[in-house]
Amino acid sequence: MPREREFGCYIHIPFCKKICSYCDFCKVFYEEGLVDEYLDELDREIKNSYNGEVIDTLYIGGGTPSALTKNQLGYLFSIIEQNLNLKKDIEYTVECNFDSVDKDKLDLMKKHGVNRISFGLESINNENLEKLDRLTDKKKAKEIVAYCKKIGLKNINLDLMYAIPGETIEVLKKDLKFVKELDPTHISTYSLIIEEHTRLSINKTHYIDENLDREMYDTIINTFKDYDHYEISNFAKKKNYRSKHNLKYWNNKEYYAYGLGSAGYEGKVRYQHTKSINKYLDGDYMMENGIEILSDKEKIEYEVLLNLRTKDGIDLREFEKKYKSRLDNHYNYKKLIDENLLIEEDRHVFIPENLWYISNSVIVRLLEEEVNGE
Ligand code: SF4
Known part of the structure; x- marks a missing residue:
């Protein structure tokens, strides 16, 4: 009997209550009514385009999915359960920010089968956070991580940003110490990129010195040498905590994508959704020229450059x-x-x-x- 095709699936929840200074992701300001309309449209999109393949990794990213109210999250989970054929031992991740998540929302996630939480920690240093225009309360971060572990949400990723203007190795080391104390199963690190049209770029912020950036990268690798450094910027506590969903990207495997600004890959087609919320809510989901049909040569090129990460x-x-x-x-x-x-x-x-x-x-x-x- 032929093996069933297994797909990853990414769902984008673009809403944020505060916009970070470096953010180049597809996001819109949170408005309760707009989120309700968006979830209705997301439901229609999935119904219209999903072909029934088994989903073995599901990643709800943003934006800030945890900015949704508990009711809205419940509605999102019901859309997923009614439409998608989820594999029994699926890896099911939700991205959360410490300032918007709470115990009730985590209980709800657990109840609906979520088994991996990815937190945007980025830094605990006040000057760094001010530059990034982010909020992270150390005490709340500790409490929330402890609560996740208590209710069995043990697979936890922390995102950490470095090379923030003005940051020193000492500041980075304090961030790394805090991350280690939280004892996550997975760590994703990002060297700050100053993208066009972000507040950082408009304010003419400069990159840190390249040698310092390199030193920071080496410091991170050294700090997590007891982890499995399985991708340029990613560390897993053990091999089985590698992000199965992200490995789909790096292994050039197929994945659905739903929602504003998201990008998917099915068969020979890579596609990119519109970043205009109005277009999306009108049912016009794809970006203009957002569908790329790959030749065999292009598929191989993607394979090589993604695998080598x-x-x-x-x-x-x-x-x-x-x-x-x-x-x-x-x-x-x-x-x-x-x-x-x-x-x-x-x-x-x-x-x-x-x-x-x-x-x-x-x-x-x-x-x-x-x-x-x-
Ligand atoms: S929370 Fe994430 S998506 Fe939202 S503004 Fe900040 S970086 Fe961008």
Whole structure:
């Protein structure tokens, strides 16, 4: 019997009660009535486009999903349960912010099968938080994490941001100490990017010195050396706590996406939803020119550049099974092995950890080594 196709699924909840200075994500100010309308439309979108595949990872991200009221969250969970075919041992994540989540909302999540919570902590340093225009109350963060563990929501990710203007190694070390004390199962780290049109960019904020950024990255790696550093910026307490949903992205697997601004991948198609809430509420879900039909060559290019973000890199057996062709028919990767930029071991090709900081340039080098490249 053929195996059922398993898909990931991402659902975007774009509402935030406060807008952070660096934010380039798709978000709108929270308004209760607008959220209700949005959830109705989300329900219609899922009903119209979901084909019934088994969903083995579900990720509700934002925005700030925990900004929804308890009733709105309940409605969201009922939309999911009525429409989607969820696998029994699904990885089911909800993104939360410490300032908007509470024990009742966590109880509700647990009741509806959520088994992984991803918290945007970012920093506990007041100056950092002021620059980011974020709120994080240390005491509440500790209480909420303890409560999650108490009710069995043990799989917890913390997002941490670094390279914030004015930040020093000492400040970062205090953030890292706090993260370690909370003892999460997973940590995602982000070096601050100053995106166009954000408040940071409008205020002409400058990046920190590149050497300091590098030193911070190394400090993070050292601090979490007892974790599994399985992707450039991600750490899991044990291998089974790796984010299965994010691995879908890095392993170039298929995933549905629903909701404003979200991006999905099905078959040969990568698609991007509109970022206009009015268009979305009118049922016009996709971004103009937001549908990309991939050629085989493009699929392979995505495969290579996404896989190489991870410790496991490109699995040559998987590659051959998927593309009925060997990797060296497409890229002369052995040349990069000779240059010590890539390693081949146990039929996996990967970038060594000491080069992850410059992984983008290694990937660009590999793409230049395209066989018969046009
Ligand atoms: S909470 Fe997240 S999505 Fe909302 S403004 Fe801040 S960074 Fe952006």
